[in-house]
Every structure is written in C-alpha cells, then in structure tokens.
Amino acid sequence: xxxxxxxxxxxxxxxxxxxxxxxxxxxxxxxxxxxxxxxxxxxxxxxxxxxxxxxxxxxxxxxxxxxxxxxxxxxxxxxxxxxxxxxxxxxxxxxxxxxxxxxxxxxxxxxxxxxxxxxxxxxxxxxxxxxxxxxxxxxxxxxxxxxxxxxxxxxxxxxxxxxxxxxxxxxxxxxxxxxxxxxxxxxxxxxxxxxxxxxxxxxxxxxxxxxxxxxxxxxxxxxxxxxxxxxxxxxxxxxxxxxxxxxxxxxxxxxxxxxxxxxxxxxxxxxxxxxxxxxxxxxxxxxxxxxxxxxxxxxxxxxxxxxxxxxxxxxxxxxxxxxxxxxxxxxxxxxxxxxxxxxxxxxxxxxxxxxxxxxxxxxxxxxxxxxxxxxxxxxxxxxxxxxxxxxxxxxxxxxxxxxxxxxxxxxxxxxxxxxxxxxxxx
Amino acid sequence: xxxxxxxxxxxxxxxxxxxxxxxxxxxxxxxxxxxxxxxxxxxxxxxxxxxxxxxxxxxxxxxxxxxxxxxxxxxxxxxxxxxxxxxxxxxxxxxxxxxxxxxxxxxxxxxxxxxxxxxxxxxxxxxxxxxxxxxxxxxxxxxxxxxxxxxxxxxxxxxxxxxxxxxxxxxxxxxxxxxxxxxxxxxxxxxxxxxxxxxxxxxxxxxxxxxxxxxxxxxxxxxxxxxxxxxxxxxxxxxxxxxxxxx
Numbered sequence: 155x156x157x158x159x160x161x162x163x164x165x166x167x168x169x170x171x172x173x174x175x176x177x178x179x180x181x182x183x184x185x186x187x188x189x190x191x192x193x194x195x196x197x198x199x200x201x202x203x204x205x206x207x208x209x210x211x212x213x214x215x216x217x218x219x220x221x222x223x224x225x226x227x228x229x230x231x232x233x234x235x236x237x238x239x240x241x242x243x244x245x246x247x248x249x250x251x252x253x254x255x256x257x258x259x260x261x262x263x264x265x266x267x268x269x270x271x272x273x274x275x276x277x278x279x280x281x282x283x284x285x286x287x288x289x290x291x292x293x294x295x296x297x298x299x300x301x302x303x304x305x306x307x308x309x310x311x312x313x314x315x316x317x318x319x320x321x322x323x324x325x326x327x328x329x330x331x332x333x334x335x336x337x338x339x340x341x342x343x344x345x346x347x348x349x350x351x352x353x354x355x356x357x358x359x360x361x362x363x364x365x366x367x368x369x370x371x372x373x374x375x376x377x378x379x380x381x382x383x384x385x386x387x388x389x390x391x392x393x394x395x396x397x398x399x400x401x402x403x404x405x406x407x408x409x410x411x412x413x414x415x416x417x418x419x420x421x422x423x424x425x426x427x428x429x430x431x432x433x434x435x436x437x438x439x440x441x442x443x444x445x446x447x448x449x450x451x452x453x454x455x456x457x458x459x460x461x462x463x464x465x466x467x468x469x470x471x472x473x474x475x476x477x478x479x480x481x482x483x484x485x486x487x488x489x490x491x492x493x494x495x496x497x498x499x500x501x502x503x504x505x506x507x508x509x510x511x512x513x514x515x516x517x518x519x520x521x522x523x524x525x526x527x528x529x530x531x532x533x534x535x536x537x538x539x540x541x542x543x544x545x546x547x548x549x550x551x552x553x554x555x556x557x558x559x560x561x562x563x564x565x566x567x568x569x570x571x572x573x574x575x576x577x578x579x580x
Numbered sequence: 581x582x583x584x585x586x587x588x589x590x591x592x593x594x595x596x597x598x599x600x601x602x603x604x605x606x607x608x609x610x611x612x613x614x615x616x617x618x619x620x621x622x623x624x625x626x627x628x629x630x631x632x633x634x635x636x637x638x639x640x641x642x643x644x645x646x647x648x649x650x651x652x653x654x655x656x657x658x659x660x661x662x663x664x665x666x667x668x669x670x671x672x673x674x675x676x677x678x679x680x681x682x683x684x685x686x687x688x689x690x691x692x693x694x695x696x697x698x699x700x701x702x703x704x705x706x707x708x709x710x711x712x713x714x715x716x717x718x719x720x721x722x723x724x725x726x727x728x729x730x731x732x733x734x735x736x737x738x739x740x741x742x743x744x745x746x747x748x749x750x751x752x753x754x755x756x757x758x759x760x761x762x763x764x765x766x767x768x769x770x771x772x773x774x775x776x777x778x779x780x781x782x783x784x785x786x787x788x789x790x791x792x793x794x795x796x797x798x799x800x801x802x803x804x805x806x807x808x809x810x811x812x813x814x815x816x817x818x819x820x821x822x823x824x825x826x827x
Contacts, residue, residue, distance in 0.1 A: 271682055278679045287785045288762075393690070405791060408766070408782035409683075413690035415776035418795050425788050 177263045180389055188390045192373045198386060199225075204427060206382045209435075211329060211442040217356065218334030222326040224382065226316035231326035232309045233334040233359075237348065240296060240303040248295025248303040252280045254310045254323070261315040273312075276323050279407065280310065283324065283365040283398035287406035290331060291360035297339055297346055304336060306359070317384035320396055324367035329439050332361050333446070365398045365406035366435050368428035372414050379420075381427065395421065397428045401436040586758055587746045594758070595624075599751040602741070602801060605808045607721070609729040609816045615705075617730020621722040624755060625712035630722035632730040634702030642701060650694035651702055655685040657719065659708040665756075684719055687740075687769050687779040693733040702732065713755035714742040716767050716781065721809065728813055736771035737809060738778060741801035743768075743794050745786060750797035768798045772806040775799075 188198065195203060207225030214220070218233035240247060254277040256264040264270065269277065284290060295304040308331065310323050335356035338349045371383035371391040383391060393412020399405050405425065410416070587593055597603070603624030612618040617632035638646050645652045657680040661669050670677060688704065704726075706719045720740035727734060743752045744763045751758065759765055764784035770777050777799075786794065 271678070274675050274678050275682065278675060282783055286783050393686075399788070403788040405764075405782055405786045405788055406784070408780055410777075410779050410781075411686060413686065415690060415771060415774065415778055417776065418792070418799070421777065421780065421795065422792060425791060429788055 177261070184386070185390050188386060189374060192378050192380065192387070192390075195378075197380065199384065201382075203378070203380045206431070207384075209325070209438065211325070211439065213333060213442075213446045218330050220326050220330040220333055221313075222322050222329065223314075224318060224322045224325075225384065226314055227318055227322045228312075228314040229319065229322040229326045230311045230313055231323070231330035232311070233330045234307045234309070235334075235336040236305045236307065237297070237302055237346075238305040239301065240299075244292075245300040246296050247292040249305040250285055250290055250292060250308065251305065252277055252284070252308045252310065252327070254280070254312070256312050259314075260312040264312070264315070272319070275411075276310070276312075276320055279320055279367065279396065279398070279409065280308075280324060280327055283367065283407045284308075284327065284331070287363075287365055287398075287404075289328075289361060289363055289365055289400075289406070291362060294360050297341065302346060306331075306334075306336075315385060317386070317388050318369050318382050320367050321369050321382065324365070324398065325435065325439065328361070328364045328366060329443065331359055332364065332439065333443050334359055363400040363402065363404065364436050364439065365400045365404075366432045367396055367398045367407075368431050369394050369396045370424050370427065372412075372416070379424070381431070395424050397425060399425070399428045399432045401433045403429045586761060586763070587749065587751065593751060595755065597753075599746075599749050600797065600800065602753045602804055603755070605805065607725055607809065607812045609725055609813065610820075615726075615730075617726045617728070617732070619722050619725035619729055621718055621725065623714060623718045623721070623753065625710055626714055626718045626755075627708070627710040628715075628718040628722040629707045629709060630719070630726040631705045632702065632723070632726045632732070633705075634730070635697040635700035635732065636702075638699070638701040646699055646701075649698050651692075651697035651700040652694075653685050653689055653692070653702050653704065655681045655688070655704040655706070657681045657684060657706045657708075659711060659715070663708050663711040680716060680719070683716065683779065683781065684723065687720060687738060688723065688727070690778050691734050691736065691738050691771065692727065693735065696733050711756070713757075713759045714753060714767070716740065717742050717753075717769075720769050720779075721805065725809060725813065729816075736773050737806055738769050739772050739802040739806045739809060740767060740769035740779075741798050741805055742766065743798035743801065745790055745794055748790075750794045752797050752801035764794075766794050766798055768795065768802065770799060770802045772803050 191198065197203065199207070201207070208223075210223045212221050214232075219230070220232075221228065221230045223229075238249070241249060254269060254273050255266070256269055256273040257266045258264050264273075290306070295306065297303055308327055310327055312319060312323070335358050337351065337356050338354040340347045340349065368381065369383065371380045371387055371394040372378070373380065373387075373391050380387060380391075383394065388394075391412065393410060393414035395416070396407075396409045396411065397405060398407035408421075408425075585594075587599065591598060593599065595603075603626075605621070605623050607619060607621040609619050610617075611620045611629070612631055615631040615633055619630045621628050621630075635651050638652070642652075642654065657677050658672070659670055659677065661667055684704065684706065692702065704723050706723060708715055708719070717740035720738055724734075724738040728737070741752055742754050743750050743766050744754045744758055745751075746758070746763055754765060762784070764782060764786035766786070767779075767781045768777055769779040780795075
C-alpha cells in the first residue's frame with residue numbers, strides 16, 4: 155500500500171500534469187472512522203452532538219474591531235466608515251458593503267486573489283442576513299439626501315479555518331457592527347462638519363436586531379445531526395443547514411448546502427435548536443461589548459477576552475491579557491496569557507482560564523517568546539547572555555520585538571525538540 | 581410603489597392571482613440540437629433557457645476535479661443584460677451569478693445519480709432571458725427538464741417554487757414586485773415523489789412560528805408544478821416516439 159504522496163508523484167510523472175495537493179490528503183480510513191464515530195454519537199473532540207466549541211470574543215483598541223474564535227477557527231471583523239454619495243436608487247439611505255478576505259494563513263488552499271466558492275458564499279450569506287433583513291438602520295446614515303451619506307465597510311478576515319467559518323464570521327460581523335462608532339456630523343448651511351472623536355462623542359450604529367448564523371451538519375443520509383462542525387466533520391458530512399436567526403426567533407436566512415434530502419420536520423427542529431443557540435450567543439455578545447465599553451471609558455488599554463466557559467458552569471469567564479503598547483494592533487489570543495512577572499524556569503502558569511497547567515517542557519524566555527525544551531548553546535551570542543532560563547538566545551526581545559518563535563505549540567507530544575540555531579537567524 | 585397593495589381585501593394579488601395560484605407555465609424540451617439536453621421554461625414573465633452537455637470527458641481546466649467514482653457538475657448561470665427592467669451589464673464571474681451557480685450545482689449534485697458516471701463531467705448552462713421574480717426556481721425547473729431530455733439518471737424530478745408571506749397569508753410563485761417588497765422570500769426545491777426537500781433558501785425576515793405554513797404552501801406549489809412538468813415530458817416523449825415509429 156503506497157502512501158498517497160508517492161502515488162501522486164508517480165501520477166504526475168506519467169501524465170505530466172502538475173498536481174499540487176495544497177491540502178493534506180484525506181484518507182478513506184479517516185473518513186470511515188469519523189462517520190462510524192458520528193453514527194454512534196461520538197465526535198472527535200468529545201463534544202455532544204448539540205454542543206458548541208468554546209467561543210472567545212475580543213476587541214481591538216479602536217471601535218469596530220472584533221476577533222472571534224470558535225475553537226480553532228478565528229475570524230476578525232473590522233468596520234470602517236466613509237462619507238460618500240448614496241446610491242441613486244436609494245438616495246436617502248447609507249450603504250453597507252461587506253468584504254471577505256480569505257488569506258492563505260487561514261488554510262493552505264485559500265487563494266488571496268480569488269475569494270473562491272467559500273469566500274463568495276460567506277460574503278453573500280452575510281449580506282443576506284445583515285443587509286436584506288435590515289439589521290442595520292441605513293436611513294440614519296444619510297447626511298444630505300442624494301448627496302452625502304455614510305458608507306459602512308465591513309471587512310471580514312478569515313484567520314484560521316477549522317470548520318464553521320460562517321458562524322464565526324457572522325458573530326464577528328455583528329459584534330463589530332454593534333461595537334462600532336462613527337464620527338458625529340453637523341450640517342451648517344451648505345457645509346458638513348465631521349467632528350473628531352475628541353470634539354464630540356462618536357455615535358454607535360443603530361442595530362435593530364442581531365441575526366446570527368448557526369450551522370448544523372447532517373451525516374449518513376441525514377440520520378445524525380451535529381452543530382458547529384469542525385473542518386474534518388465538514389469533509390465527511392452530507393451537507394449542512396445554515397440558519398440565520400435572532401433572539402426574537404425571527405429567521406433572516408435559511409440555506410442548505412450539500413447533498414441531502416430532508417423533511418420539513420427536520421428543518422423545523424433545526425430552527426428550534428438554532429433559536430436557543432442565538433439567544434445565548436446574543437447575551438454573550440452584548441456582555442462582551444458592555445465589558446469592553448466600560449473598560450474603554452475607564453481608559454484601560456487592556457483588552458479583555460470574554461470566553462464562554464465549558465458546559466459545567468454556565469457563567470461567562472473573563473481573562474485579562476496585558477497589551478504591549480507597541481503591539482496594540484495585534485490580535486489577542488485567548489489561550490496564552492503570558493504574565494510579565496511570572497517568568498519561571500519551567501512551566502508557564504496560566505491560572506485564569508485553563509484548567510490544565512502548561513507542560514513542563516514548554517519554556518518561557520521573555521514576554522513574547524517561548525519554546526519547547528531548551529535549545530543548544532548559542533555560539534553567537536558569547537557571554538553576557540542571560541542565563542537562568544533555557545539557552546535559546548537567537549530571539550531576544552530587544553533586538554527583534556516582533557519575531558515570535560514558532561514553537562508556541564502545545565499539542566506536540568514529541569520529546570524535547572532541539573532547534574538548530576542556523577534556522578533562526580534572520 | 582408605496583401605494584401598491586400586495587394582497588387586496590378580496591384576496592387577489594397584483595396580477596390578479598389568488599395566493600395559492602401559480603403563474604402560467606409553458607415549457608418545451610429539446611430546443612437546441614447541439615446540446616445533449618435542453619429545455620425552455622416560462623413561468624409568467626420569467627423566461628429561462630437551459631442546456632446540458634454531458635456526461636462527457638472533463639476538459640483541461642477542470643482536470644483537478646475529476647473523481648474516480650462519480651461525475652462532477654459544472655454549472656453556469658447568466659442573466660442577459662436585457663432581462664431586467666433596467667438594462668444592466670453583468671460580467672461573467674459576478675458574485676450573484678456565482679452564488680446562484682453554486683446553489684443550483686448543489687441541488688443537482690443531490691439529485692443526479694453521480695455514481696453512474698465516473699470520471700466524467702456534466703455541464704449545466706442556464707440563461708435567464710427575462711427575469712420577473714423566482715429566477716432560482718425557474719432555473720431549477722428548466723435544468724431539471726433539460727436533464728430529463730439529456731437522459732441523465734436522476735432520483736426524481738426536481739421542482740422548485742417560491743413563496744412569501746403577505747398579511748399573514750403565504751403566497752406562492754412570487755413575481756418581481758412582490759420580491760422587491762419588504763417581505764420574506766422562501767425558495768424551495770423538492771423531489772415531489774419522494775417528498776424530500778433538496779434545497780431551500782430564505783431571504784428577508786420570517787418568524788420561526790410562521791415557517792411551517794410557508795413551507796407547506798411552497799411544497800404544495802412545487803407539487804402542482806410537478807404535474808405540469810410531468811405532462812410536458814410525457815407529451816414530448818409521445819411526439820418523439822411517433823417520429824421514430826413512422827420513419
């Protein structure tokens with residue numbers, strides 16, 4: 155039984171066609187294993203069939219920037235406002251444009267130049283649920299009828315793809331829109347004056363309702379239903395039903411993807427499940443926005459991440475991350491809370507939200523660098539190296555502030571990895 | 581358009597139909613000679629042409645999609661520039677067209693018995709000549725007839741219909757005026773004999789409690805449509821059969 159890569163190379167040789175498998179090949183064995191597990195009601199990450207992964211919402215420094223993570227799937231949404239002419243067919247309304255970017259950092263087969271079917275799908279679905287359902291009041295964005303109105307640009311960047319992109323994107327989009335504030339405007343005769351943030355408080359957008367997408371995947375001829383599918387589950391599913399619903403139980407969009415034949419009762423049942431889900435999500439979002447707004451009022455530059463706790467405890471946890479003023483633009487990652495003071499020899503304690511301690515082989519060197527194990531002695535730095543920690547000196551905080559080690563890798567279960575110094579020189 | 585009532589007090593819509601009435605449907609199979617299968621459908625003022633090529637060998641730029649155990653579908657949806665009230669040029673790969681193509685492709689991937697045609701490609705080309713609401717539904721119906729004309733194995737007919745909710749009553753087979761109003765629009769494609777929903781799409785806002793009524797109405801509309809389509813196919817078959825026997 156030859157491995158797949160070797161088979162592909164042979165095929166290439168014989169047929170002279172370039173095949174570039176940009177995604178790792180998915181074996182039939184994995185496929186069957188997943189389906190078998192799901193048919194007995196077991197998912198790969200031991201969730202229930204109707205259980206969501208952990209959701210984390212965090213905000214940036216400016217209003218309108220929001221990052222949402224559902225498990226490993228991460229999507230960032232950023233809202234920007236621009237003063238422009240309104241559309242000819244609707245002269246008394248502002249505009250809302252949705253742009254979706256699928257870059258290769260999210261997934262190897264994403265092409266940044268073309269959004270592809272997935273990208274176009276996400277964009278159309280967001281447009282449908284937000285614009286067509288009149289979630290945002292566009293008439294309030296008009297400044298002068300027929301001449302000037304605000305155009306709101308919603309940029310959605312997919313940062314990591316591990317299934318269920320549309321849910322993540324919709325939470326990020328709605329949260330960003332609700333969080334966003336645009337500058338206040340006064341019309342004095344013929345002039346339109348846009349006030350800066352310091353002169354007058356910026357105004358939040360009027361969001362009438364918050365439509366959130368919920369995806370449910372069907373397996374094995376629609377016998378089994380799973381909410382929030384991961385990437386692997388999406389590969390083996392028959393299809394999914396995607397609903398956009400708000401907390402008032404109003405459906406804003408309903409779509410089926412994939413090859414499945416379902417009955418009306420199944421659709422109605424999915425609607426019930428989605429309605430419950432949307433309600434809890436709406437509370438989480440409003441809570442997150444409120445926490446962030448309060449923090450901003452207090453002038454804290456800290457950015458908090460509001461996480462949903464696991465199913466034992468229904469409360470919402472908060473975890474604080476310190477924001478380095480240089481790196482304020484960067485996205486805060488909820489998992490690694492690196493405490494400046496507690497740099498120890500071995501384990502990094504993250505007492506806030508993770509129940510398990512960091513493994514002993516994960517060493518920390520300074521605020522932004524850590525590694526697996528200790529590296530070799532650095533022949534370049536000579537003496538004067540700080541020492542009590544691991545010996546890995548190629549990356550120092552003062553010389554290269556932005557460079558992050560590539561070993562922030564918790565799930566490696568291999569033994570201590572000794573990294574070659576030459577690979578780290580820049 | 582503000583003064584236009586979508587449903588009058590006597591229960592008539594703008595074009596004089598009752599809420600559960602379909603528009604006039606005319607369809608014809610075998611309109612093109614070159615294509616393997618073709619069909620033309622008129623639903624009221626919405627006119628759609630469908631052409632099917634396949635199953636055939638995959639062409640060069642689609643080589644990477646070949647499956648060893650089933651055929652893959654390629655769908656292209658285009659709307660003519662003269663199809664709407666205002667002339668609007670739509671480029672080939674525009675988002676709405678791409679979105680529509682993806683949905684139609686998914687609908688047929690669930691219906692065509694793809695395992696019978698390994699390593700091949702089936703192309704579905706749809707051209708909307710006049711768009712007066714329910715574009716997706718007319719395209720599905722046209723493609724379904726064209727696939728039957730091409731003799732490609734399917735699980736069942738695919739019939740699609742659209743519905744909306746006006747003044748608490750579900751109205752089916754909506755036209756452009758009803759579509760552009762603020763009401764929700766639900767398009768559903770079903771397999772009529774198997775009574776299964778293959779594709780559904782909802783635009784606009786609809787309360788979850790109103791959903792069952794709208795789905796029921798739209799499924800009834802699809803089944804009525806099926807009767808018309810079935811009759812057309814049988815008539816077409818009788819015609820072609822007589823030409824064979826008398827030649």
